[in-house]
Amino acid sequence: MVTYTLKVIEVRTETEDTITLCFKQPALRKIKYLAGQYLTLIFRINGRRYIRPYSFSSAPLVDTGLEVTIKRVPNGIVSNHIHDTITIGDSIEVMQAMGDFVCETPRAQVFLWGVGSGITPLISISKQILATSHKTQVYLIYGNRNHESTIFLDQIENLQKVYPEKFVVKHFHTKMKINQNNLGLIEGRIDQTKALNILQELGHLEDASHYICGPTGLKESVKFALKTLDVMPNQIFIEDFVLIKDPKDFEHVKTQNVKLKFEDQDYNLEVIKGKSILESALDAGIELPYSCQTGNCSTCKATIITGGSKMIGLSKERDDLLEAEYLLCCTHPLTENVYLEVN
Ligand SMILES: Cc1cc2nc3c(=O)[nH]c(=O)nc-3n(C[C@H](O)[C@H](O)[C@H](O)COP(=O)(O)OP(=O)(O)OC[C@H]3O[C@@H](n4cnc5c(N)ncnc54)[C@H](O)[C@@H]3O)c2cc1C
Ligand code: FES
Structure with a gap:
C-alpha cells in the first residue's frame, strides 16, 4: 500500500455539518488525480486503524491544493473524528488517488x-x-x-x-x-x-x-x-459512498470460521452472518489493506484457496477478477472450510 503524508493548510466550514480539508500538494511526491476520483485518508483512533475514501472536491487543472469535503455521519467514527480534531498544520496519511467516476473525454x-x-x-x-x-x-x-x-x-x-x-x-x-x-x-x-x-x-x-x-x-x-x-x-x-446489501442475498450465508493468510501469517477468524470477511478481520485487529469498502477499488482483493464464498452488494460488474479472486469488503463465506490468501 503506497502512502503519502499531506499537511492540512485550511479547514473550511461549508455548512453546519460539512467541512473541507485543504492539503498542500507535496513539492516532490505530488498526488496525481483526475476530477471525480477520491483520496483515501488513514487514521489511528484509540489504537485502531481506520481508512476512509473522500472524493476530491478540488479539480486538478483548476485548484492548486488538494481538497476533500466531509459531512458528519451520525455516530460515524472517522467523519466525527475529522470534524472534532483536525486542525491547520496536522499531517494526515493518505493513499494514492483512486476511482473510475471520471470524465476524461466529455461528451457534448x-x-x-x-x-x-x-x-x-x-x-x-x-x-x-x-x-x-x-x-x-x-x-x-x-x-x-x-x-x-x-x-x-x-x-x-x-x-x-x-x-x-x-x-x-x-x-x-x-x-x-x-x-x-x-x-x-x-x-x-x-x-x-x-x-x-x-x-x-x-x-x-x-x-x-x-x-x-x-x-x-x-x-x-x-x-x-x-x-x-x-x-x-x-x-x-x-x-456509491456506501455498500447497499440486500437482506435476500444472505439467505445461504451462515456464521462461519474462516482461515486466512496475510503477510505469511495464518489467522482463524469468526465471520458473523451479515459481516464481510474484511469487517470481521478488522474487528479482530488484523490490519488488512482496504479503501472504498464498496467493491470498487480492489485494494482488499484476496484469493480463495478452498471453500465457497459469495460477494454481496457489488454495484458494478467486475469482469476483471479471476475466478478465485474475491473482494473481501463484499465477501461472505458460504461453507465451513474457507481458506484464503490476501495477495
Ligand atoms: C468512493 C467514496 C467516496 C466518498 N466520498 C465522500 C465525500 O466526498 N464526502 C463524505 O462526507 N463522505 C464520502 N464518502 C463516505 C466516507 O468514506 C465515509 O464512509 C463516511 O465519512 C462515514 O465514515 P465514518 O467512519 O464516519 O462512519 P462509520 O463509522 O464507518 O459508519 C457509521 C454508520 O453510518 C453508515 N454510513 C457510513 N457512511 C455513510 C454515509 N455517507 N451516509 C449515510 N450513512 C453512512 C454506516 O453504514 C454505519 O452504519 C465516500 C465513500 C466512498 C466509498
Ligand atoms: S476495499 Fe475497495 S474493493 Fe474492497
Missing part, C-alpha cells in the same frame, strides 16, 4: 445528478470540464433540504456567473416552499417524474453522459428516467 452534454454530500465528485468534474472543454454543456441537478444545507452554494453560483451559457443548475429543495424570491428552485426530491421532466426539457440525449452520486432513491429515480428514454448503460456512471 454532461449531466451531474447529486444529493447532499454526493456533490463532492460532481463539483470537481464541473470545475474541470467548464475550465477545459469549450464544447461541453454541463447540467447540475442537485438536491438538498434547503439553502443552508447546500454544500458549495457559493462555488456553484460563481461558476454560473463565469459560465452562464455552459453551466445550468437545477436546485431541488425538500424543506423549502417556492415563492416569488426563489422561483428558480424546484420543490421536493429528484424523483422519477421530475428526473424525466428535466431530461425532456434539457437534453439532446444521444451525445450525453450522466454522473450520479447520492442515496439509493436518487440513483434508482435517475436510472429509471434514463432507461425510459433509452439512454445506453455506457452513458451512465455511478459513485
Whole structure:
C-alpha cells in the first residue's frame, strides 16, 4: 500500500455539518488525480486503524491544493473524528488517488445528478470540464433540504456567473416552499417524474453522459428516467459512498470460521452472518489493506484457496477478477472450510 503524508493548510466550514480539508500538494511526491476520483485518508483512533475514501472536491487543472469535503455521519467514527480534531498544520496519511467516476473525454452534454454530500465528485468534474472543454454543456441537478444545507452554494453560483451559457443548475429543495424570491428552485426530491421532466426539457440525449452520486432513491429515480428514454448503460456512471446489501442475498450465508493468510501469517477468524470477511478481520485487529469498502477499488482483493464464498452488494460488474479472486469488503463465506490468501 503506497502512502503519502499531506499537511492540512485550511479547514473550511461549508455548512453546519460539512467541512473541507485543504492539503498542500507535496513539492516532490505530488498526488496525481483526475476530477471525480477520491483520496483515501488513514487514521489511528484509540489504537485502531481506520481508512476512509473522500472524493476530491478540488479539480486538478483548476485548484492548486488538494481538497476533500466531509459531512458528519451520525455516530460515524472517522467523519466525527475529522470534524472534532483536525486542525491547520496536522499531517494526515493518505493513499494514492483512486476511482473510475471520471470524465476524461466529455461528451457534448454532461449531466451531474447529486444529493447532499454526493456533490463532492460532481463539483470537481464541473470545475474541470467548464475550465477545459469549450464544447461541453454541463447540467447540475442537485438536491438538498434547503439553502443552508447546500454544500458549495457559493462555488456553484460563481461558476454560473463565469459560465452562464455552459453551466445550468437545477436546485431541488425538500424543506423549502417556492415563492416569488426563489422561483428558480424546484420543490421536493429528484424523483422519477421530475428526473424525466428535466431530461425532456434539457437534453439532446444521444451525445450525453450522466454522473450520479447520492442515496439509493436518487440513483434508482435517475436510472429509471434514463432507461425510459433509452439512454445506453455506457452513458451512465455511478459513485456509491456506501455498500447497499440486500437482506435476500444472505439467505445461504451462515456464521462461519474462516482461515486466512496475510503477510505469511495464518489467522482463524469468526465471520458473523451479515459481516464481510474484511469487517470481521478488522474487528479482530488484523490490519488488512482496504479503501472504498464498496467493491470498487480492489485494494482488499484476496484469493480463495478452498471453500465457497459469495460477494454481496457489488454495484458494478467486475469482469476483471479471476475466478478465485474475491473482494473481501463484499465477501461472505458460504461453507465451513474457507481458506484464503490476501495477495
Ligand atoms: C468512493 C467514496 C467516496 C466518498 N466520498 C465522500 C465525500 O466526498 N464526502 C463524505 O462526507 N463522505 C464520502 N464518502 C463516505 C466516507 O468514506 C465515509 O464512509 C463516511 O465519512 C462515514 O465514515 P465514518 O467512519 O464516519 O462512519 P462509520 O463509522 O464507518 O459508519 C457509521 C454508520 O453510518 C453508515 N454510513 C457510513 N457512511 C455513510 C454515509 N455517507 N451516509 C449515510 N450513512 C453512512 C454506516 O453504514 C454505519 O452504519 C465516500 C465513500 C466512498 C466509498
Ligand atoms: S476495499 Fe475497495 S474493493 Fe474492497
